[in-house]
Amino acid sequence: MVDAFHSESGLVSTATRPVRKKFAKPPVKVACLPCRASRTRCGGQEPCSNCVAKDRKCSYLPSKRGGPRKKKQRPSQSPEEELQQDDAQYLAVPGDFEESPDMFTQIDVLSLPGAGLRHLDFPQVTSMFQSYYSGDTGASHVPLELMPSPLSDTQCFVRLYGSEPEILNAYYDFIHTYFPILPPRVSPPCQDRPLQCPIPCSNPPDEPIIMYRPRSPLSLAISAVLALIPHPEDPDSSSPASILQRRMYAHKFAQLASSVIDAECDLDLSSTDPGQALSSERPAVNREKLHPRTPEDLDTLLSLLILSVYEYTQRGNLLKMRYRAGQALALALDKSLHDHHTEDVFTEARRRAWWMTYYCVIQGSIVSTTPPTIVINDPQFTTPYPRFSSDAEGWSILIQAQQVLVSATQFIADLNKCLSTQQGLNFLFDRMQSLDSWTNSVLVQAEMVPTTSHEPVFGYQEIITAQSIRTISKIKLSSAQIKTHRFRAFSDIPIFIKRHCDLTTANQTTSNTELTTKQPVAAVPGPGMNSISCSCSNLDQFQRASSAEYLTPSDSSTSSDIHPCIPQYPHYPFVPGFPYSPHHSAKICFRAAMVISRMFESLPYPQPIYEGQGRPLPRTMPSFACCLMQSSYAMFMLFYKARVVKQMSPEGDCDISRDSNDRVLEELQQGLERILGAVSNYSMAFEALDGMRDEIQGAYQTAFPRTPI
Structure with missing residues (x-):
């Protein structure tokens, strides 16, 4: 990509407005009704290519548009006012870009908190x-009451289990690889045996019948996730009836787990003698251990961690996700798990309980873009990391990746504040460089060959789990890179400036001081905005430093030697101080987005032991699904940049440059297809991710209307 983006100078190097090219294919006079409704460019055939690709009915109605345009009578304006209005319209969207500006509405939402x-x-x-x-x-x-009513003889299968050992075995088959809250297996894997009991489907659905009620809150929470995974005997697991039944059973298990948690957290004396209740010891938990090397008093805490992910990925409830993680944190601190150094048979279980609690609390802040509720490097958190026998550094890298990502998330929030107030920008630029260096250093660790732990191994080795955790760490680190660089990478795109005016509102006083005789024209302020200017600049001007990697604020180009893509606008006061050029940040976003797409594709699938050949199964516990959205957002924005470069390249441009640009577009399309494959796999089980899949798919179909998915 990297060489291809050098050709961007064709977009921004000229000091005069570039000659606008006509559409490669003129718009049709009449578009079909579905394309009108979706605001997608129609090919004009019957049926059109868009409707054929989406397998929908294509129909036309006579258009009332066409014929000579009548000019509206406008009050007389001064030449300067006319030039301002024309330039403001040009800033809204490049006139030579074929796609509708509405495609950017689809892209923008991908980067929002809880996107999709x-x-x-x-x-x-x-x-x-x-x-x-x-x-x-x-x-x-679709509301429950409007779900299609199935036939009276329709039956569904839900993944239910009949004993605690079978639930624990299924946990290792489906959950542990991505969310290792328990120590390794202590017994060999068994055949996966969900109950073979068909459930009659009804509308509205009946109250779920629990054939076996798990005994602990942990096994109940595990059962809630397992119930979402399609049953191997279900003939049509994607039907509305099957999805509804799985949803009902999963939520029933989650509610039962919550009720047991509440009961076990209550103090016996709280209702009769509150003063004595706080000083008395908590009642002992009297039940058989689910895992022989995990004390039963950790079941409540671990179940809260699973429910936290369940609330995010299945219910789409960020508030409850953070609430469950907060409850787990309170229990962990109460048990002093954050400062635990005792060596016994339960040591590994307590270490994992603490650091997975830490992980979930931080994850809640990441997905909701809110400040973390704990100090991420609190010196009181002294519990050693857990261990994988096959990867001694795996847990350390995961926690560091989580710390980097939450710091990058907070950087975005602080950047928004600084840009709106135009204060503290120099400190923010230093912080951006520090964050980038920190991310790169942890990425180097993640790329190194794992070393084997020398500690004694209790139970089976977790080779696949360790590989999966390191893959997840790379996904998080790459997402942090996108968050750190995405504003700078795309701040040279006029459509980005218009649609992210909240990020680029300049102080009126400061903007006025930037105006000189060489910059007589200013963009027309919109509602709620002060002077908005174009930060398009010659990318090569930012690469004069010998390192070509980044520039210090003192080495940045000034307004006198930047060649904007449109008549001189007052540049944002913060543009000269950024330590990275848009070109450099765009390359980082490209590499990071590609890494995320490949890492999601490489995550292992569940491999339970069946009697026969099973169908592909969904991966589980995608608490980091927000990284999918970050990756897709970056790729769509880079797709836009590459398309503009390609369309504005001179016809006599060398074949090498054109081929390089085509390879970039092809790589971006393949990366988006990998992301779609990953989110589609997750959405087989987790309904909240349906929206993520649909958001990405809609933007993909707009960008690649002739490509079947």
């Missing part, structure tokens, strides 16, 4: 971001 989540607990909101900030309402999914 489908909300089973809040059926009246369209997105989690809107529910937090805008108050807009709408139907996010």
Whole structure:
């Protein structure tokens, strides 16, 4: 990609406005009704290519548009006012770009907090971001009462188990690889044996019948996740009836787990003598251990960790996700798990309980873009990391990756504040460099060959789990790179400036001082904005440093030697101080997005032991699904940049440059297809991720309308 982006100078190197090319294929006079509704460019055939690709009915109605355009009578304007208005329209979207500006509406939402989540607990909101900030309402999914009514003889299968050992075995088959809250297996894997009991489907659904009620909150929480995974005997696991039954059983198990947690956290004397209740010891838990090397008093804490992920990936409820993780943190601190150094048979279990609690608390802050509720490097957190026998550094890298990602998330929030106030930017630039260096150093560790632990191994080796955890760490680190560089990478795109005006609002006083006789034209301020200017600049001007990697604020180009892509606008005061050029940040985002797509594709699939050949199964516990959205957002924005470069390249440009650009577009398309494959696999089990899949798929079909998915 990297060489291809050098050709971007063709977009921004000229000081005069580039000659706009006509559409490669002129727009049709009449578009079909489905393309009109989706605001997608129609080919004009009957049926059109878009409708053929999406397998939908293509129909036309006569258009009322066409014919000579009548010019509206406008009041007389001065030449300067006319030039300002024309330049403001040009800034909105490049006139030579074929695609509709509406495609960027599809891209923008991919980077928002909780992007794409489908909300089973809040059926009246369209997105989690809107529910937090805008108050807009709408139907996010089909209500239960409107689910298609199945035939009277329809039966479904739900993944239920009949004993604690079978539930524990299924935990290692489906959950442990991605979310190792328990120590390794102590017994060999067994055949996966979900109950073969068909469940009659009804509408509305009946109260789930629990054939075997798990004994502990941990086995109940595990059962909630297992119930979401399609049963091997289900003939049509993707049917609405099957999905609804799995949802009902999973939520029933989650509710039972919550009720047991509440009961075990209650103090016997709290209702009769509250003063004595706080000073008395907690009642002992009297039940058989689910795992022989995990004390039963950790069951409540571990079940909260599973329920935290369940609330995010299945229910789409960020508030409950963070609440469950907060409950687990309170229990962990109460048990002093954060400062545990005792060596006994339960040491590994307690270490994993603490650091997975830490992981989930931080994850709640990442997905909701809120400040962490704990100090991420608190010196009181002294419990040693757990160990994989096949990867001594695996846990350390995972926790460091989590710390880097939450720091990058907080960097975005602070960047927004600094850009709106135009204060503290120099400190933020230093922080950006430090964050980038920190990310790279942990990435180097993640890329190194794992070393074997010399500690004694209790139970079976976790080779696949260790590999999976290191893969997840790389995903998180790459996502941190995108968050650190995405504003700088795309701040030279006019459509980005217009749609991210909240990120680029300059102080009116500061903007006025930037105006000189060489910069007589200013963009027309929009509602709620001060002076908005174009930060498009010659990318080569930012690469004069010998290292060509990054520049210090003192070495950055000034307004006198930047050649903007449109008539001179006052440059943002923060542009000269950024330590990286847009070109450099774009390359980082490209590499990071490609790594994320490949790492998701390389994550192992569950491999339970069946009597026959089973169908492909969904991966589970995608608490880091937000990284999918970050990757897709970056790739769509890079796709836009590459398309503009290709369209504006001179016709006599060398074949090597054109081929390089085509390879970039091809790589981006393949990366997006890998991301779609990963999120589609997750959504086989987790309904909240349906929305993520649909958001990415809709943007993909807009970008590649002739490519079947």
